[in-house]
Structures are given as C-alpha cells and as structure tokens.
Amino acid sequence: MTKFSFNLQKIHNKARLGVINTAHGEIRTPAFMPVGTRGTVKAMLPQNVKATGADILLGNTYHLMLKPGAERIAALGGLHKFMNWQAPILTDSGGFQVMSLSHLRKISEEGVVFSSHIDGSKHMLTPERSIEIQHLLGSTITMAFDECTPFPATFEQAKLSQELTSRWAKRSRDAFKIRDGYGQFGIVQGGIYPILRKISADDLSKLDFEGYALGGLAVGEGQELMFKVLDYASDMLPVNKPRYLMGVGKPSDIIGAVARGIDMFDCVIPTRSGRNGQAFTRGGTINIRNSKYADDNSPLDETCECEACKNYSKAYLHHLVRVGEILGSMLMTWHNLAYYQDLMNRIRAYIAEGKDFDFEA
C-alpha cells in the first residue's frame, strides 16, 4: 500500500513545490481543491473536473452528514464511489459550517449541539463524531475538529478558542484510524495573535499530523491582514508536512499565500462565481451578463483550452447566463476551474524554475 507522504521537491524563497502521495493518487502542490459540498462539484461531471487538472476535491462533512447521511454513504461504498471520483478527497471537519450555517448551536467542552439548517433536526458534532463521519465517508485526508476563531476576536476570546481547538485536536488525533495512504491534518487557530498561533502550532506539531491547516483566516480580515498572519504563521508549521490555507481564495490570495509558504487551498469562488456569470481570465475578470458581450464572437480567453473557450463565444455564454440556462452554469464553472488549475500549473512551473511570480491573477 502507498504510504501517505509529502515529497517536498523545491523551495524558492518561501514558495514550495511538492507532491503528496496518497492511497488515491498523487496531489501536486501547490494545489487548488475544487469544492464538492454535497457530493458534487456543482454543474460539473467529476471526470471533467479531473481533466481541468484537479488532483483532489474537498467534501463537506456538515452537509453530507445531514443529507444523505454518513452511514448511508458508507453503506453505499463510500464517498469516492458514491460521487464517482477516484482521486483523493479531503473532507473538512464540519466545525466551520456548524458555526456559519446551523441554528441554535451550543458549544461545550464535549462538542457542538446544533439544529440542521435544512429541517431543524438536532445533531451533535464532537471531535470523535467528526472523525468517525469522515472515516465513514472514506476521506483520503481527514481534518481535525476545531473551533474556527471568528474575526474580530479579542486576545482572550482567541486564546480560549485556540486552547479548545488544541484539546479537540488531541481527541481528533486519538479518534483517527491510521491506515496506509490516508492522512489527517490538524488545524492551527490563534486569530491574528502571533503568540497564540505559535502555541497552537506547537501543540499540534506534537500530535504529528500528516499535514497542517491554518484556520480562522479568510473570515473577513482582508488580504493585507491575512498575508501579515501568513508571514509568520506558516514558518511555525513543520517544514516537511503539507500546509493548507482553508477557504482561500481569489487568485491573488493564492499567489500571495504560496509566496508565503502555503501548499494547499480550497474555495467556492471559481464555482460560485461561474454560476453567477463571473469568469476569471488572464486579461482580468469578466462579468458575462454585461450587455457589451451580447455580440462578442470571441471566447472568454483566447489562451484557454477549456470546453467553454474552445467551442463557445462570449455572446453565447452571455445569452445562456442571461436567460438562466443550466448550460451557462456548466460552461462558466468549467472555465473558472480550468483557469484556477492553469494558475496552479503556472505557479508550480515558476517555483520549479526558481522564478518569482511576475503575473497578476
């Protein structure tokens, strides 16, 4: 069986080039993970997501535990089979969505009791249950259950949150079933306070996770402050393990974070923006709903090889999105995912060649 391992191939300034080996295949880093919240990357067939260059998807524990249910997915053969995705899957712990989506949540030392945002039904997530759910799903990479420190938070609030997260990380690690090719990542909290980030990183490093995430960022603090935290926080993480910045981000966020030592990203921006009619291109972002595209026979991006750019004009995409046709969501999403993976390709090529990122994205 494949051992879960991280092969760090090159470091240029702080930017890192590597490969994560897993039971479900390789992940080239820096990596962008498309988000498949409810067992599907919205408006995409999985083989087409793969063909854009995605090595790994993210699945959401919170959504899947509610519908269709973790035990059900396990009985059906696991999430990989259920959604027809054979490559690696990382699942979040559910902690973030419990706090942002559910109702009537109550946090205790034990975990979080909450009511489903769908039907109001009561549920409890604890470190042990979160890890069990992710095991039932068959995740390649399981995330420790954390409390996502909000922004803004006072030092005292951030400290309590970081300490709870460290205790939950220990319980998450104890609950994780070690298997060849599968890994678990710890989540470092601490808000915008260097000393708390350091304590959190040290606490989690002792648990010897297969990777480390920075949590509590991209929650409203803005790019400048996020980069400030990354400037010191990524150095606090073990060098020989993958580093994952959760929920990030715009192309410029990703470029800046890679330059600060981050290896992995996930974000709904390319998929959600696509459905809303926004396309990322090398020439800048395009709002395809704008009436100036109604007669524009050129593709979204002349340099792009995706399905949308090879076969369709801006005028056609404009028409589809304006009248609300599903094919509009399909093609716009496809393009944005292709753009993001092309961005990661360019980033990896630059690190391999030892060049600084001279492109704006």
Added chain:
Amino acid sequence: MTKFSFNLQKIHNKARLGVINTAHGEIRTPAFMPVGTRGTVKAMLPQNVKATGADILLGNTYHLMLKPGAERIAALGGLHKFMNWQAPILTDSGGFQVMSLSHLRKISEEGVVFSSHIDGSKHMLTPERSIEIQHLLGSTITMAFDECTPFPATFEQAKLSQELTSRWAKRSRDAFKIRDGYGQFGIVQGGIYPILRKISADDLSKLDFEGYALGGLAVGEGQELMFKVLDYASDMLPVNKPRYLMGVGKPSDIIGAVARGIDMFDCVIPTRSGRNGQAFTRGGTINIRNSKYADDNSPLDETCECEACKNYSKAYLHHLVRVGEILGSMLMTWHNLAYYQDLMNRIRAYIAEGKDFDFEA
C-alpha cells in the same frame, strides 16, 4: 453539395425506415429530435446529445427571435455555430408558441401581432417573417408558418384555421430560399375532421414541400383520438416525403405513431421529465425522488449505457435531485435522451427486420 432527399428504405405494414440527407448530415428515421428551445438542450453539452444517438435537434423560432434575436444569431454565424451543433437543426415556425406563450396576440390574414412573454415588447410574425427568421438562424429544415388549430374546435373553426394555414403555407413556400441540402416542411391542419385533413394535405402537397408535418395534435385530445387521426391522416401525405408529428410524445405515443406511418418526432418530455426527477427505463418509469431509492445502489437501468447508468447509483441520483443539485438535472436528462434514442434504435431495427413492435415503452 448534398441534395435534400429522403431515402425510404423499407415499409413494414405502415412503419417506415429511411434516411434524410441534408447539408448538415444524415437523419435516420424514425427519428426523435431533442428540443433545444433557447439554443441549448437544457443541462446538456451538444456533443453528449449527439453521442446519445440524436441526428437532429429542434430549435424554437419564437424563443430565439426574442432572445438573443435572429439577426444577432445570423451576425454571429448562425445557430449551428452559436450553439456548437454541426448536425441538422429543424426550427419550428413560431406559430405554436405565439399562441401558447405570448400575450395580447391578434391574428389577421397578414399574420400575428403579439407581446413578448418576457418583457411585453411588441412583435409581428407573418409567414414571410417566420421563414426569414428561420433562414437567419440557418435552419436545415424550416417549418411553414401555420395556425395551430386548438382542441376542441368546431368543424367551422377547424375549417377556417385550415384554410388560413393553407394560404400561409403558400406564402411560406414562396418566401423559402431554395438551397442544396436545406428543406422546408408544410404543416397539415384540420383538427379531428378527416375531410379537412384531406383538403389540407392536398393543398400542401401541391406546394411540393420537402416534408410534411401533422399539426394540431398532442394538444389535449389524448392518445386514442390522436391515433384515430393518424390512422387516416398519415395516408393522406405523400409517400416519398418525411412525415413529422409535432410535439409528440411519450414513448408509447411514438411507437403507436411510427406504426401509423410517422417518421419524425420532437418533444420536451425526456428533458423536462429528467429535470423533474422522472426517468424512463425498460422496466417502466422511475420517480427518483421517491424515498425508496435513497439506499438503492443499482443504476437506473442495467441495460443502459448512458453516463448516468454507467457511473452512478439511484441513491446518488436521488440525493442530487432531492437537494436540487444541477448534476442531478444533467444526469437524469442524459439518461432520458439516451433512453429515447435507444427506443428509436430498437424501432428502426424492428422495421429493418420486418418485426412488429412487441415492446412496451
């Protein structure tokens, strides 16, 4: 250049096997045409529609003239290029939708004045304008502009409607630009009155269209009455020209109509039903929303080779449709279109072998 022609290869009882040759390729008959109302077969990439076995699509003049506009599509290179479909396209005349969708319509000898159902803007459709629009779209097969006789209609109402349709058919034929590989079909009206159907068929036969449609059916009269009309009306049409039954239908409608001498069909049922969670299978129709499928790991149809049946379980489709994921619409539509084309394949094979249709669909 390819001449537009119909090669009638075999007749078994009344069922006919043939091939229509066009500027954009062959159409094997009996043929089912998926509906691409607004320049897209909803939730499908065109190459995947083609791969299910569809030789030809239907486009809607009424919808496309309003959005994005016929002159615009012409300037962009025509409908084939616009929607990335290189095979034949048949466009309806707009007459049916004007009567069923638009507001404040007023019929005169000249044509129909109406207000758009989208924004209330005023438009006029005449035989000449309908044919011009279809020419601008670049239709492979243009339909004559008719008045669709409603059901029920008295003899006198049906007679007036049939006579107007005959006069409009003459104007439509005069307005049609003859080009190699392109054809125009006339539409026979007359309601449920044999004498009117006969007069209409004779009037239109004199205009020597490249094909003939039966209009004013599948408008609420029910299968039994429709089949009664087909029993005599299809015999009134020229033997050596394709016969098209507009807006039909359920699988059993198609089987019964082929047995009565019809060659071509179009209907939104497979696509619309798919988006609503209904699947057609050899074992009967399946409502995938039914909770009994939540844990069903088998495909929709074991005998089906479509994307949905090859790679996904009923449980997964149930989940997608229940939570409203776009991929649910994509896969259910794909399956239904594959089912319909498989049905046409079976029908053609039976005629080729001289067998009666012993299958229920």
